[in-house]
Amino acid sequence: MKQSASPDLIVYFGGEYVPLAEARVGILTHALNYGTGVFEGIRAHWDEDSAELFIFRPREHYERWKQNCGILRIDVGLSADELCSITVELMRRNRFKTDLYVRPLAYKSAERIGVCPDDEAAFAIAALPFGEYLHSDNGLHAGVSSWRRVEDNAIPVRAKICGAYANSALASDDIRRAGFDEAILLNEDGHVTEGATCNLFMVRRGELITPPVHENVLEGITRSSILELAHKELKMPVAERPIDRSELYIADELFLSGTAVGMAPVVRVDHRQVKDGAIGAWTRRLRTLYSDAVHGRLAEYRKWVLPVYGTLQRSTPKVVDLEHTSVA
Numbered sequence: 001m002k003q004s005a006s007p008d009l010i011v012y013f014g015g016e017y018v019p020l021a022e023a024r025v026g027i028l029t030h031a032l033n034y035g036t037g038v039f040e041g042i043r044a045h046w047d048e049d050s051a052e053l054f055i056f057r058p059r060e061h062y063e064r065w066k067q068n069c070g071i072l073r074i075d076v077g078l079s080a081d082e083l084c085s086i087t088v089e090l091m092r093r094n095r096f097k098t099d100l101y102v103r104p105l106a107y108k109s110a111e112r113i114g115v116c117p118d119d120e121a122a123f124a125i126a127a128l129p130f131g132e133y134l135h136s137d138n139g140l141h142a143g144v145s146s147w148r149r150v151e152d153n154a155i156p157v158r159a160k161i162c163g164a165y166a167n168s169a170l171a172s173d174d175i176r177r178a179g180f181d182e183a184i185l186l187n188e189d190g191h192v193t194e195g196a197t198c199n200l201f202m203v204r205r206g207e208l209i210t211p212p213v214h215e216n217v218l219e220g221i222t223r224s225s226i227l228e229l230a231h232k233e234l235k236m237p238v239a240e241r242p243i244d245r246s247e248l249y250i251a252d253e254l255f256l257s258g259t260a261v262g263m264a265p266v267v268r269v270d271h272r273q274v275k276d277g278a279i280g281a282w283t284r285r286l287r288t289l290y291s292d293a294v295h296g297r298l299a300e301y302r303k304w305v306l307p308v309y310g311t312l313q314r315s316t317p318k319v320v321d322l323e324h325t326s327v328a
């Protein structure tokens with residue numbers, strides 16, 4: 001899914017809340033020419049039962065963003081808590097009551113020619129209504145891309161640097177034109193890294209496996225949430241280890257994870273069925289747990305969500321009792 005926004009949308013730009021139509025940068029901006037920006041992606045989910053909007057792990061996202069900005073020597077100048085407050089205020093000003101995607105973007109802002117960056121930087125935050133990124137309810141058909149993942153010593157992909165996403169864009173474009181739903185990229189060693197915009201998980205013999213962070217993958221916040229849910233709530237053995245391409249073809253279950261895609265099952269890979277071609281049992285259970293967690297329905301994981309309208313103090317959302325869910 002591609003999402004554009006109304007020009008009346010209120011965004012945070014230049015230290016102020018302004019209509020999107022007024023948030024503009026010049027064509028000589030360093031980041032626009034050389035990809036020297038660092039972005040984040042954060043989700044907020046609307047829960048009809050509690051009439052509340054829950055931002056998922058915003059502090060973790062802003063901590064990661066600030067760290068990653070440091071790789072490009074950009075200092076956003078605000079704490080993660082201050083950035084969370086701006087985000088809440090943005091949602092309130094737009095009176096959002098729907099699922100959202102939040103896009104913080106810090107960038108080298110000098111307007112001149114010349115690749116060597118200086119210290120001029122700026123940042124903006126936009127939040128916009130956003131539904132499903134990939135229609136994955138029936139499972140996806142993923143394809144291994146002929147484009148290799150960018151190496152850490154070329155452009156660190158853990159950093160969500162704008163320029164590195166040309167790699168994801170090339171892979172996504174090719175794979176979609178070839179009829180697949182999402183690209184899987186290998187690194188220069190031939191190991192599986194991740195999807196173009198998401199991390200990858202495989203289940204083999206009841207074990208949940210994902211590539212380690214040193215294999216040129218983004219250190220996904222959805223990834224770490226899923227590892228925790230699988231380990232603590234489903235008692236699954238979990239492993240972070242390299243995955244060979246051919247393991248994708250013999251996996252019991254496969255799925256992708258990320259802020260935009262959520263938890264997206266993969267039922268075919270490179271024209272081969274994953275197991276019997278149906279969404280696997282572990283994937284279904286994890287998907288339900290993850291959805292309950294992001295909607296603020298799991299008391300133990302309420303720490304992961306930030307309510308925007310503060311209804312939690314006034315009413316208690318329908319809370320799922322983990323002891324009595326069919327997750328074992």
Ligand SMILES: Cc1ncc(COP(=O)(O)O)c(C=O)c1O
Binds near residue numbers: 168196217219
């Ligand atoms: C390349 C890539 N991998 C993985 C992810 C998933 O990370 P997260 O779960 O933190 O959104 C993303 C999401 O932005 C991504 O762009």
